[in-house]
Amino acid sequence: MKNSRRLIAAVLAIFVTFGCLSITASAAGTPVGNESMQVIVKTGIEINYPGDYVTVTLNIANNYHATSMRFPVLFSADILEIDEANLNLQELGQLTTVTGNLDANTTGNPIFYPAGYSSSDYGVILIQWTGTSNAGMLGCYNRPLGEDCISFQLRVKDNADGVASVLIPPESNLFYRQAMNDPADGTSIYSMSPAACPLTFTPAQVTAQFQAPDLEAFPGSDTVIDKSENLIYGLSLGLISLENHVVPIGGATLELEKSSEFICGTGTVVNVMLNGNVYRSYTVVIFGDINGDGNVDGIDAGLLVDYENHRSSWAPDPCYLRAGDVNRDGNIDSVDAGMMVDSENAYKDIDQITNPTP
The missing domain is CATH 1.10.1330.10 (Dockerin domain)
Structure with missing residues (x-):
């Protein structure tokens, strides 16, 4: 289902507790050995005003066929907030051409915060994309040069004034590192350790400038x-x-x-x-x-x-x-x-x- 937005707190909590979602029980793929992923967080407009909506975009580059991706996106809670009615979660680029489900969990579950990040300082939205099977092919994401592939909106709080951070904490243990050698071969799925598949993240900032109504x-x-x-x-x-x-x-x-x-x-x-x-x-x-x-x-x-x-x-x-x-x-x-x-x-x-x- 394209551009779906389902708040599946219970299901995601199970994923967090028991690790990566297993696509098939007979997985027997082999890591290539140099897998990596780079995620750039982008926020667009330079100056924003209270009440504005900021589009957050994830530009993701990877050199393997990712069968699933999951990122906790943190943002400064004194400047930005989630508006459930206007989250506008969207798939972009390659994700619009492959089969998969894009979900967002906005419950602020404490397990979404790694050590050193407080819910009093940061809001959080957990973004997850999972490939699904269609005609014998499993949806995968593979863009070595990078591409804007996921976006959503945050709202600038009333009376907000200052600079907010929007980031993916590298200390998180919620990331998926699951891939496959051949999207047409359901037995070629494999998982990787953090050391075998390093993830790097570039944060973004949002400048909010108070403007009287x-x-x-x-x-x-x-x-x-x-x-x-x-x-x-x-x-x-x-x-x-x-x-x-x-x-x-x-x-x-x-x-x-x-x-x-x-x-x-x-x-x-x-x-x-x-x-x-x-x-x-x-x-x-x-x-x-x-x-x-x-x-x-x-x-x-x-x-x-x-x-x-x-x-x-x-x-x-x-x-x-x-x-x-x-x-x-x-x-x-x-x-x-x-x-x-x-x-x-x-x-x-x-x-x-x-x-x-x-």
Whole structure:
């Protein structure tokens, strides 16, 4: 089964207790005598932020037909964590072309830690791949030049800041050293001692940089995020979402409280959410849009004239006063109303980027 992810704690515990899994009882293969394996741990992106997912990749080079592989991967527990719902365990390269099962044990069993490595300092995930038989051939891994063959994800913890290690401890006694001379010959399987098959490991690091949950303008957009006034403007008319206009950072997500059922207009509240809680909020301003429907038309102009003539009043939220001062002169009057009508009739567009004087 390709790309399978099964948390088989009990079965793996049996493997750990009794050693390597025996593929066949009649194994009679012969070691070549120079078998070795090198594993490079890779983590990709240089800088990561709280809430990001880091893809950990194992690049494995070996000069024999490995029938099984098992590695405890340790990571700094103060920076990284396992997210069961987003482990994304995958087979890559040759492992996608041969038959086998890829499993992950995330239980943090104490036997996964060799001496000198504490569960208070490190989290652990036990990765295991086992070849299976298909049409008389046993799945094997053999890549003398090395290849990315296994990957999974770890999550950067909330508020994490610092450098994390991701490593395979060479002191572990959980490694598999089992091979076969000929994948088509089920009797050619053999096991090797640590001295007969040395394993070497290259660790990786993950740099986590704390970033407060917030919003940034989408790259290339005209969006303006005024952090002093907590306003968002520079938007197009008639938006139904802020996708491609703002980007959450620092592990945040967005929640909109729209001023209109379907449209992002003046008065729409954009909540920056972290772990289900509101971290901070912004309010959308569409200059010329007074009734909050995301458009500029005669209705808005009429509301403005009524306001100027004291026939109506607006909600005290300053976003509506900002939206009404279309020409940025600090006043809300018939000149602004005229510009709204011109915009509706396509005579002149309203500048949505420049913030008017409060």
